[in-house]
Amino acid sequence: MSMREIALSDLDDIARGAAVLGTGGGGDPHIGRLLASASLREHGPVSLTPLDEVPPDAAVLPVAMMGAPTVMVEKLPSIEQIGLAARTLADYLGRELTHIACAEAGGVNSLIPVAAAAQLGLPLIDGDGMGRAFPEIQMVLPTLYGVRATPMAIADEKGNRGVLDTVDNHWAERLARSATIDMGCSAMISSFAMTGEQARDSLVPGTLTLCAELGRLVRTAQAEHRDPVDAVVERLGGRRLFTGKVVDVSRRTVSGFARGDARLVGMDGDSGSELVLRFQNEHLVAERDGTVLASVPDLICALDRESGEAITTEAMRFGQRVAIIAAPADPRWHSPEGLELAGPRYFGYDIDPVGVRQ
Amino acid sequence: MSMREIALSDLDDIARGAAVLGTGGGGDPHIGRLLASASLREHGPVSLTPLDEVPPDAAVLPVAMMGAPTVMVEKLPSIEQIGLAARTLADYLGRELTHIACAEAGGVNSLIPVAAAAQLGLPLIDGDGMGRAFPEIQMVLPTLYGVRATPMAIADEKGNRGVLDTVDNHWAERLARSATIDMGCSAMISSFAMTGEQARDSLVPGTLTLCAELGRLVRTAQAEHRDPVDAVVERLGGRRLFTGKVVDVSRRTVSGFARGDARLVGMDGDSGSELVLRFQNEHLVAERDGTVLASVPDLICALDRESGEAITTEAMRFGQRVAIIAAPADPRWHSPEGLELAGPRYFGYDIDPVGVRQ
Numbered sequence: 001m002s003m004r005e006i007a008l009s010d011l012d013d014i015a016r017g018a019a020v021l022g023t024g025g026g027g028d029p030h031i032g033r034l035l036a037s038a039s040l041r042e043h044g045p046v047s048l049t050p051l052d053e054v055p056p057d058a059a060v061l062p063v064a065m066m067g068a069p070t071v072m073v074e075k076l077p078s079i080e081q082i083g084l085a086a087r088t089l090a091d092y093l094g095r096e097l098t099h100i101a102c103a104e105a106g107g108v109n110s111l112i113p114v115a116a117a118a119q120l121g122l123p124l125i126d127g128d129g130m131g132r133a134f135p136e137i138q139m140v141l142p143t144l145y146g147v148r149a150t151p152m153a154i155a156d157e158k159g160n161r162g163v164l165d166t167v168d169n170h171w172a173e174r175l176a177r178s179a180t181i182d183m184g185c186s187a188m189i190s191s192f193a194m195t196g197e198q199a200r201d202s203l204v205p206g207t208l209t210l211c212a213e214l215g216r217l218v219r220t221a222q223a224e225h226r227d228p229v230d231a232v233v234e235r236l237g238g239r240r241l242f243t244g245k246v247v248d249v250s251r252r253t254v255s256g257f258a259r260g261d262a263r264l265v266g267m268d269g270d271s272g273s274e275l276v277l278r279f280q281n282e283h284l285v286a287e288r289d290g291t292v293l294a295s296v297p298d299l300i301c302a303l304d305r306e307s308g309e310a311i312t313t314e315a316m317r318f319g320q321r322v323a324i325i326a327a328p329a330d331p332r333w334h335s336p337e338g339l340e341l342a343g344p345r346y347f348g349y350d351i352d353p354v355g356v357r358q
Numbered sequence: 359m360s361m362r363e364i365a366l367s368d369l370d371d372i373a374r375g376a377a378v379l380g381t382g383g384g385g386d387p388h389i390g391r392l393l394a395s396a397s398l399r400e401h402g403p404v405s406l407t408p409l410d411e412v413p414p415d416a417a418v419l420p421v422a423m424m425g426a427p428t429v430m431v432e433k434l435p436s437i438e439q440i441g442l443a444a445r446t447l448a449d450y451l452g453r454e455l456t457h458i459a460c461a462e463a464g465g466v467n468s469l470i471p472v473a474a475a476a477q478l479g480l481p482l483i484d485g486d487g488m489g490r491a492f493p494e495i496q497m498v499l500p501t502l503y504g505v506r507a508t509p510m511a512i513a514d515e516k517g518n519r520g521v522l523d524t525v526d527n528h529w530a531e532r533l534a535r536s537a538t539i540d541m542g543c544s545a546m547i548s549s550f551a552m553t554g555e556q557a558r559d560s561l562v563p564g565t566l567t568l569c570a571e572l573g574r575l576v577r578t579a580q581a582e583h584r585d586p587v588d589a590v591v592e593r594l595g596g597r598r599l600f601t602g603k604v605v606d607v608s609r610r611t612v613s614g615f616a617r618g619d620a621r622l623v624g625m626d627g628d629s630g631s632e633l634v635l636r637f638q639n640e641h642l643v644a645e646r647d648g649t650v651l652a653s654v655p656d657l658i659c660a661l662d663r664e665s666g667e668a669i670t671t672e673a674m675r676f677g678q679r680v681a682i683i684a685a686p687a688d689p690r691w692h693s694p695e696g697l698e699l700a701g702p703r704y705f706g707y708d709i710d711p712v713g714v715r716q
Contacts, residue, residue: 158529159525
């Protein structure tokens, strides 16, 4: 069942579920919830449009936060900034917007669009551009359908804004990344303006409903003393890769990204083994005792072993007891074009993708 | 006497004179001449409007090349790129342009606007924003009059373009500099859109006429076997600081600028002495045996000792015999606000400005 509206009372579940799909990135769910709840309190609930009900001639603008999650937890976006990028782009396009969309799923990036839709008084599409989170702008399914990242708008909390119009989506990433770094390593963007028809073809349907459902599953499993990790794994059709304790996290903010790796020693059935997670904002590769267990484009998520709450890469700390799970990505990510855009080789790992459904 | 038109036959003199006012920066006059002559050949002469004849309600757009001159000599701007920045900005502003202007004087930056005016079929204003060249965007007299650098447009030779709209002119410099670096360390910009009234208040009048006159003086002095350096010094009301041989040039492309210094050993009346020139695209400080002889905001120019041709910082080489001259800047640069914008302390030299008219 699709949700038809997002109200204040839905935000906790959505944030919790979105953080799972964020695969370590996509922003801190607590910040996403704060921003969305401020906007919903002021403007009321946001109407949610199922992807297959979006009119083909709709004017759709995805919005997102871009930057290093390590910075976003310290430099909060401003409420004003959230609508500014979308408004700037709509002005530049000279077009009347009809729908807001999510570029990716994640603790912040599933909820920023809720805040933007509330501020702009527009419906939000129940879907997103990835079905997960990825670190770079061009890494969205619409790229595979020829939707251009630009013209895109970028705005910071000081009021600086810009519009980029580039020859391809990789140039959009490059120029926007530098602007984001100048703006303090986090900025609001609006990108991949598209028609309703393009949205229906290229977005992943039902993401916000799925986030709410995942959040609810975790919450009820906690309340009923069942294992919330199992509930998530089952719902996503994924599998549990490892259970262990975080013993080391190396993390640096490089070129506007949070890059690094986390080392875990096994517990429960995994004692005696070691798992390494490699990330660039999002988890990219999980390696157990030197063997890759899972890799992009499939989802690799770190969940608290007890509560099932997703742990973002920037929140990962020594001593945490976590369950590492993997879940299948939208099948389009496994196409040759999808892998070229966001497969392990793009990120510098000389391996074939290791998926959940091998 | 003001010129009323720029024809193909004027370009040599303008380029030669503009390179003098470029104080080492502002781009290679040979490249400026190439670009302008291609445009004039296609579109015919450009009409030149004296500053005091610009209608108060004119819509004026300055255009310039931004970046490291060391790169510009290798990565030539494309002809298409020249009009693109101005057209992008005019579209963004939703305004019909009436005049093109020069942001600064220099071998490229006095001639790019000639090419842009020819391409766009618009008159060019006989004036510029500095009366010389400076390395950063906000360093124009219009900044002192409250004219905003943004909205500004930036374009590269690949077809990438962007519009920036920032909270102040320093932010414009910062974001545009990063974009310029990504674009390969040189880009075309259009910035400081202004009314005719603002142009009349804030620009330096007669710069293109002065460039042509300086170029003519050098050329005729060469032909008549008089000293072209003396002719330039006299016309600018400046003085000769030093004559010597270049013995060392240290130059690096840093943060999108060509920074460095040149060391000269004295010749003629200066033998036994040493002069150091410190530059960031443009010459900033001239120091003789540890004593500062001249500094920004006044003009410091390196001229070939024999031919009087200006030598840009990126063309300075071991063994060249050069005359170093200084000339007074527009008096507004010596105001407290002018010095704050482009005095020696802004560039990191803890000295009071040393001017020609001390």
